[in-house]
Amino acid sequence: MMLMVTGANGQVGWELVRSLMPFGEVIAFDRARCDLSQPADVGDLVDKVRPDIIVNAAAYTAVDRAEEEEDLARIVNSTAVGALANAARAAGALLVHYSTDYVFDGSKATAYVENDPPRPINAYGRSKLAGEVAICDSGCEYLIFRTSWVYAARGQNFVRTILRLACERDELSIVADQFGTPNWARNIADATAQVIRRAVAERALGRRMSGTYHLTAAGETTWHGFAVAILEFAVSQGLLSATSIPRLRAIPTEPYARPAPRPKNSRLVADSLSCQFGIALPDWKKGLELCLQDMKCCGQQ
Numbered sequence: 001m002m003l004m005v006t007g008a009n010g011q012v013g014w015e016l017v018r019s020l021m022p023f024g025e026v027i028a029f030d031r032a033r034c035d036l037s038q039p040a041d042v043g044d045l046v047d048k049v050r051p052d053i054i055v056n057a058a059a060y061t062a063v064d065r066a067e068e069e070e071d072l073a074r075i076v077n078s079t080a081v082g083a084l085a086n087a088a089r090a091a092g093a094l095l096v097h098y099s100t101d102y103v104f105d106g107s108k109a110t111a112y113v114e115n116d117p118p119r120p121i122n123a124y125g126r127s128k129l130a131g132e133v134a135i136c137d138s139g140c141e142y143l144i145f146r147t148s149w150v151y152a153a154r155g156q157n158f159v160r161t162i163l164r165l166a167c168e169r170d171e172l173s174i175v176a177d178q179f180g181t182p183n184w185a186r187n188i189a190d191a192t193a194q195v196i197r198r199a200v201a202e203r204a205l206g207r208r209m210s211g212t213y214h215l216t217a218a219g220e221t222t223w224h225g226f227a228v229a230i231l232e233f234a235v236s237q238g239l240l241s242a243t244s245i246p247r248l249r250a251i252p253t254e255p256y257a258r259p260a261p262r263p264k265n266s267r268l269v270a271d272s273l274s275c276q277f278g279i280a281l282p283d284w285k286k287g288l289e290l291c292l293q294d295m296k297c298c299g300q301q
């Protein structure tokens with residue numbers, strides 16, 4: 001089996017290349033080899049590779065910058081994704097793609113299910129929703145996984161930012177009125193591999209598994225709660241000293257608003273994935289603990 005992975009240097013893409021190896025030949029494309037800001041080139045690339053499965057982990061993910069660069073975000077997250085989907089349909093390939101909690105406006109009182117009406121409140125969310133629509137409209141076989149608050153031992157993410165700032169400051173002010181679930185990129189990649197295994201088996205029987213699923217760890221927290229857990233685990237694993245960690249101040253979003261508004265409620269229900277594929281991710285704190293163990297082993301923060 002031939003598997004094409006885009007965004008191979010990103011948090012999820014990096015892990016995917018490893019998680020998918022047992023399934024066949026994984027051809028990994030970073031931005032230099034597959035630039036989604038050039039959607040016209042995407043079809044030719046897929047024609048050359050002739051993949052059985054395309055996993056698109058590439059995305060324009062700079063949420064605040066997207067407010068200034070909405071056209072570029074839309075090209076990468078929607079136009080190019082549509083081109084990938086059309087190429088997947090032409091090649092008879094399964095397209096696996098990631099989307100986001102930011103397709104929702106966050107006004108729901110409880111966690112979001114897949115068919116809640118999307119209503120993004122920022123440019124990044126609009127571009128990602130447009131990508132979902134482009135895939136659904138293409139007629140290709142697809143799996144869209146919506147996830148949230150992704151972190152890893154590499155890349156730009158909240159965990160690494162908190163660990164860095166913990167060494168620089170005595171006090172950190174962290175938003176405590178946005179609710180969601182942190183997700184370790186490795187858990188996302190491993191779950192993706194398991195779903196692909198099942199989808200491939202179903203395909204062999206002539207059955208298609210197309211759909212949009214919420215792929216998230218169990219439990220929920222706020223960014224402040226996330227920061228508290230990061231510092232606790234970092235101290236217990238010896239990444240930081242208990243005597244030198246900063247005070248964490250819980251603050252509301254409003255006075256400290258960033259360029260892109262964020263949904264107050266980012267919680268996603270992952271029951272469909274569990275019912276359909278028998279996959280349930282553990283509580284978010286478990287993934288965080290393992291990620292920090294990894295970082296300790298690699299001697300990094």
Ligand SMILES: NC(=O)c1ccc[n+]([C@@H]2O[C@H](COP(=O)([O-])OP(=O)(O)OC[C@H]3O[C@@H](n4cnc5c(N)ncnc54)[C@H](OP(=O)(O)O)[C@@H]3O)[C@@H](O)[C@H]2O)c1
Nearest residue numbers: 007009010011012031035036037058059061098100147150
């Ligand atoms: N990060 C989150 O908190 C979060 C939350 C919900 C959903 N998601 C979704 O999950 C998926 C994976 O995200 P992630 O956290 O792994 O993101 P990430 O770490 O930012 O990785 C994104 C990758 O996309 C690449 N990329 C950016 N622009 C590109 C372009 N024009 N052409 C080709 N590649 C391009 C980046 O390349 P460079 O390495 O060269 O920059 C990077 O390797 C994305 O679909 C994202 O929307 C992420």
